Amino acid sequence: MYREFGIVGIFTNLVERTIKVEFTLDIDPDSASLDSLVLCDKETSRIILADIKVSKKVITMYLQEWPEAGKQYLLRIQSGIRSIVEDILSESLLKEIVFKSEVLSTVNVLSPSNHEVLNELHFLWEEVSVDGKRENLVSSYLLQIAKENTFYNVVRETEVVEKQEIRITNIDEGQYYLRVRAQKNGKYGRWSKVISFLVRQAEDKTSSYEEQLKIISAPVNGETPPSFVFQFDEEIDTDIMPSIVVKRRLI
Structure with missing residues (x-):
């Protein structure tokens, strides 16, 4: 049975920082490019940069920056996108996009500073409401430490409630990456800026020489x-x- 080529739905995910556009038929990857899907800030018309990936009937936009929860964006889907059987999207579409989340706050890491060398792991951050309302602060956080900035290999993950600092022990020497986000009832805000830090054990030269000299x-x-x-x-x-x-x- 023949199905007319068109758009089934548009889905946003704030946590994954993605927009997915689903079509009725599998997409020809060569017909989907950065010119095919354009996202911009509705208020300022600033274009939000993204990477494009095609998988069967879905085109996914991976945004290069965190969108703001509740903010209005415009997504333009240009005509010319083709299915694998050469059906063509004949008309362009302009759609208003909103990234929904119950968590309307961001996290700024205060300590350590980027590339700081640490002997003791004391992490400190602040939560900031994107709408300026203190009642929207959730005071519950998820902290992750990884060996690489993609966070595929998370070596420590800790939930922190009702405070904005934590001390962590038993981490080997080496370079690590840190990020923190606010969370509430299974919903998450955006991750903080990733901070790189280096762990080194403090040297006690005095005791060393007392034992050896x-x-x-x-x-x-x-x-x-x-x-x-x-x-x-x-x-x-x-x-x-x-x-x-x-x-x-x-x-």
Whole structure:
């Protein structure tokens, strides 16, 4: 039975940052391009950049920036898109698009700063309502730490409620990426800007030298020379000099 080539529906997903356009027939991938689907801010007419992927009957737009929940956008679907049996979309379509979410707030990571080197993992952030209303703040968050900025390999995922900071332990040395988002009743706001940080263990040079260095020459007990020399069995790092203390013992 023949089906007329056309659009079945348009679906938005704020969490995935996508727009999916479903057609009645499978799409010819060569006929779908960035010129075929154009998204813009309804108020400012600014074009929102996106990547395009075709899978059978669906064209998916992967937006390169986070859309704002509740904001009005315009999606233009140009004529000329073809099915795999050469049916052509004969007319263009202009559709108003809204990304819906119960969470109308964003998260800004305050600490660490980007590319910061950390010995202790103390993360701090703030939640900001996109409409300026404090009653829309949810005070519940999901924090993710990964080894790469695509977050395919999440090494730590933590829910935080009623506070905007957390301390985390037991993470190996290396480079990591952090992101946080607000969440409520299974609904999510957009992810924060991804922050890169480096974990390094703090070095305790004083204790290291106390355990390893041996004094092989020192002033004779009972003498009070105008100056004296200590000789160690190994060369010493001048950085530890402030930690060497000589005390006079009362007799």
